[in-house]
Amino acid sequence: MRVTQLVSECELGDCPTLYxxxxxxxxxxxxxxxxxxxxxxxxxxxxxxxxDLIRKAIRDQLI
Known part of the structure; x- marks a missing residue:
């Protein structure tokens, strides 16, 4: 499976993230x-x- 990060709460990869x-x-x-x-x-x-993670993904038209 190929996974692409869409939006995250931080840049470190250890917080809520949507892929x-x-x-x-x-x-x-x-x-x-x-x-x-x-x-x-x-x-x-x-x-x-x-x-807000979902809102950001929608706002940025990622999903």
Whole structure:
């Protein structure tokens, strides 16, 4: 899979980031919350990112 960084909260690569793949999908890097109360299958997870990260990607017409 080829991954391209779209938008990030920082330049260091260790903060919330949105990526595009060559599969036509998005990857999200963020904090893993443990107090969400959701029932997730073992092969899935959730991450928490700032809403402003999505707004910035839309504003910059990246998604």
């Amino acid at each position: 595009a793949t060559d599969r036509g999908t998005l990857l999200v890097q963020g904090e893993t919350p443990h107090d969400h109360g959701l029932r997730l299958p073992a092969h899935e997870t959730v991450v928490e990112i700032p809403v």
